Amino acid sequence: xxxxxxxxxxxxxxxxxxxxxxxxxxxxxxxxxxxxxxxxxxxxxxxxxxxxxxxxxxxxxxxxxxxxxxxxxxxxxxxxxxxxxxxxxxxxxxxxxxxxxxxxxxxxxxxxxxxxxxxxxxxx
Amino acid sequence: xxxxxxxxxxxxxxxxxxxxxxxxxxxxxxxxxxxxxxxxxxxxxxxxxxxxxxxxxxxxxxxxxxxxxxxxxxxxxxxxxxxxxxxxxxxxxxxxxxxxxxxxxxxxxxxxxxxxxxxxxxxxxxxxxxxxxxxxxxxxxxxxxxxxxxxxxxxxxxxxxxxxxxxxxxxxxxxxxxxxxxxxxxxxxxxxxxxxxxxxxxxxxxxxxxxxxx
Numbered sequence: 001x002x003x004x005x006x007x008x009x010x011x012x013x014x015x016x017x018x019x020x021x022x023x024x025x026x027x028x029x030x031x032x033x034x035x036x037x038x039x040x041x042x043x044x045x046x047x048x049x050x051x052x053x054x055x056x057x058x059x060x061x062x063x064x065x066x067x068x069x070x071x072x073x074x075x076x077x078x079x080x081x082x083x084x085x086x087x088x089x090x091x092x093x094x095x096x097x098x099x100x101x102x103x104x105x106x107x108x109x110x111x112x113x114x115x116x117x118x119x120x121x122x123x124x
Numbered sequence: 125x126x127x128x129x130x131x132x133x134x135x136x137x138x139x140x141x142x143x144x145x146x147x148x149x150x151x152x153x154x155x156x157x158x159x160x161x162x163x164x165x166x167x168x169x170x171x172x173x174x175x176x177x178x179x180x181x182x183x184x185x186x187x188x189x190x191x192x193x194x195x196x197x198x199x200x201x202x203x204x205x206x207x208x209x210x211x212x213x214x215x216x217x218x219x220x221x222x223x224x225x226x227x228x229x230x231x232x233x234x235x236x237x238x239x240x241x242x243x244x245x246x247x248x249x250x251x252x253x254x255x256x257x258x259x260x261x262x263x264x265x266x267x268x269x270x271x272x273x274x275x276x277x278x279x280x281x282x283x284x285x286x287x288x289x290x291x292x293x294x295x296x297x298x299x300x301x302x303x304x305x306x307x308x309x310x311x312x313x314x315x316x317x318x319x320x321x322x323x324x325x326x327x328x329x330x331x332x333x334x335x336x337x338x
Contacts, residue, residue, distance in 0.1 A: 039160060040167050057196035060161065061204040064153075068212035076159075081167060086160040 020052055024062060026105060027052055029090065029098035032072065036089035039063065063088060071097050131188040135165055138192050145202035148229040149209055157205060165191045206233065207329075214326050220248050220315060223322050230329070240325045247318030251311045253284050258307025260287050269303045271295040 031037065031045040043059055046052050066072045071094035076084045090098065113120075139158050146154045169187035195201055206229065214226035227244055230237030260268045264287025273281045273295040282298075299306060 039164050040171075055196065056164070056194050057201045057204060060157075060164070061201070061208040064157065064205060065208035065212040068209060069216055074156075081170065083163050083166055084159075085163050085167070086156070 021058075024052060024054065024058070025066070026098065026101045028059070028062065028066065029071065029094060029101065032088055032090050032094070033098060036075075036087040038077075038085040038087050042088070066094070070094075128183075128185065131169070131183055131185050134185070134188055134192065135162060138165075138195075138198055141198035142202050145199060146205060147232070148206065153209070161195070161201075165195075168194070203233065211326055211329070214323065218319060220319060223319060224248070226326070227322060230326070234329075236325075236329065240322060244318050244322045247314055247321070251314030251318065254307045254311030254314065256286060256311075257284050258304045258311065261301065261304050261307070263287065265301075267291055269297040270299050272298055 027046055027050055028042060031042045031049075037045065039060055042063070043054060043056060046054050046059075063072065063074075067074055067088070070091055072088045073091050074086050074088050077087050079085050139162060142161070143154060143158055146157065149157075165188065166183065168191035169183040210226040210229045214223050217223065224241070224244060227237065227241040231241040257268055257270070266287075267289065268285055268287030271283055271285050273283070275281050
């Protein structure tokens with residue numbers, strides 16, 4: 001999507017982009033749920049465990065915002081690759097936020113699925 | 125892990141351009157951002173080497189190029205950082221000073237930001253004037269307040285007076301002591317309203333970014 005003129009996008013296309021971007025914050029918090037990870041690990045986790053095709057240039061600035069909001073903290077850890085890596089972990093506020101968002105998500109997606117059940121049959 | 129001088133230069137040039145465009149972000153944060161991305165680029169370039177089935181050795185120029193391309197241009201990346209950064213600070217704070225500081229930075233990025241800044245300055249200024257008059261009324265009971273003056277053309281002119289100087293000639297103190305409760309309420313209300321409206325615009329702006337940087 002990057003660099004494309006927004007006017008070139010189809011309406012459905014734009015909707016999908018918004019949907020994905022809206023989920024990204026929750027996806028990042030969820031990727032940190034079971035322990036600390038550095039940026040590239042988070043990206044790989046998102047790629048392998050979700051359909052979120054994420055631009056790297058979006059995730060790093062978003063991580064910096066989550067940190068400014070106090071939802072994650074970070075620390076530099078030396079690695080055997082020869083350079084230190086910046087690891088992120090959830091703060092207690094970040095955990096609470098992730099749980100809240102996950103609950104909203106579960107509620108929302110189950111009611112949407114009910115509503116969309118007839119369309120799903122059609123699509124099959 | 126080794127790297128050719130050429131690749132090192134490319135990375136430095138990219139990060140240098142990025143650093144130059146991260147205006148308004150604290151120096152220590154800029155250092156963190158740059159070091160984190162340097163670490164990312166090295167990991168990414170090394171990973172593409174491994175994926176190609178080669179031994180994890182020298183980072184090639186091609187690996188570095190791919191890693192840099194995936195990040196987008198330094199200009200795009202810098203503007204994402206600046207936006208996320210300043211919006212986060214405005215969102216966690218309700219302090220007019222912090223909001224104005226963030227709006228100043230937003231104004232340097234976009235025309236919309238400039239107008240929101242202008243409106244917010246006006247809102248806060250008017251709010252501050254109301255409160256100031258309410259505070260000064262007990263000290264200058266005869267001169268501070270909201271005054272109306274007739275002018276030559278038959279119209280009248282309304283002005284706030286802080287109560288310094290002599291009793292104004294021909295004017296009328298409209299509110300009298302009512303300026304104290306009204307000043308506090310109107311002033312406080314204006315400050316809160318301005319904060320709410322500014323934050324609303326900030327959030328709206330962040331949502332609109334979805335379209336350009338999906």
